[in-house]
Amino acid sequence: MPLLRVLHVPVACCALESLAAASALAELGVELADGLGESDPASADVMVVSGTVTHAMAATLREVHARLPDGARVVAFGACASTGGPYWDSPTVVQGIQSLFPVDRFVPGCPPRPHALVEALTDLFDDTVGRR
Amino acid sequence: MSPAEAAETSAGPLPAARRRGTLALIPDKCTSCMICVRECPDWCIHIESHTETIPAPTPRGRARTVAVLDEFVIDMGHCQHCGICVEVCPFDALAWVAQAAPAEASTAALRHDRERLAGLLPQPPRGTEGATAGNTAEEARR
Structure with missing residues (x-):
């Protein structure tokens, strides 16, 4: 039973960096699930959006977000997800995913380093994974 | 070593001198020339300045006009960390520091202002990582 279930939504290149954090996150008891695959958003504690979000993709993201349980948090990983970045x-390109739904943490970087995701999650969930 | 650190350094620690964490500013070196602002591919640097007139030092001399830096903002929400601003600065007023910019709860907090950029310490030489206490902008100028 993982301490934290992350619904990882890989939309562009930043996903390579966030996925590189998977083993470090697993050691902390954090499970990464593919948000665009078969995983059920209803079991997630936090959604991590990695990469450039185009207007074509925005509806899908809104749909995934709507299926998150109440109280689930959202992390924008990288410059594109945070602000549109170089675009x-x-x-x-959507100029930051906070125009689609509320966001709890913005991770800067183009791309951020993998451990930036670990730090953002341990900071956001300091009462569970951050305690370890 | 925490798992986070292990992930970061699995291929051996990166030499501090080569680390591109985030950007720091030495405001005393900045002449508000705007070269970094114009060269930034993301247009994520914002400079505000005003000009001041220095009176002629002698009766035959001329008054000089100098630019004085008021505000220097790098929007880390947009920054690609490409380092072009560091490369083009003719006065070495911008520098890399090893630690990365942290995640923030709002995009406004990702806008690093002059005070925050200047508060980041210059990179220590390799091997003395972490021994940054006591470093000041004054020391960085040497």
Whole structure:
């Protein structure tokens, strides 16, 4: 039984970095589930969005977010998910996922290092995984 | 070593001198020339400055106009950490520091202002990582 279930939504290159944190997260009792696959968002404690979110993808993300249980947190991993990043003037890119739903942590970096995700999650859940 | 650190350093610790964590500013070196602002591919640097006139030092001399830095903001929410600003600064007012910028609860907090950028300590030489206490902008200038 994991301490924390993460619904990982890989939408672009930052996902390579967040997935590289998987083994370090597993040691902390954090389980990474694929948010665009078969995993059920209803069992997740936190959703991590890694990568550039296009307007074409926004509806899917909203749908996944709507299926999260009440009180689930959201982490924007990387510059694109946080603010649009280098695509700040692109008409096709969502300028940060907080325009779609509330976000609890913004992780800076293009991409951030893998352990930045570990730090963001231990900070956000300092009463569970952060305690270890 | 925590699992987080193990993940970071699984291929051996990265030499501190090569680490690109986040950006720091030495405000006293900045002349508000705006070169970094224009070269930044993300346009994530914002500078505010004003000009001051220094009176002529002698009766035959001329008054000089100098730019004075008021505010220097790097929006880490947009920054690609490409280092172009560090490379192009003719006055070495920007520098890399080893520690990464932390995650924040709002995008506004990702905008690192002059005070925050200047408060980051310059990178210690390799092997003295962590021994940053006591470093000041004054020492960085040497």
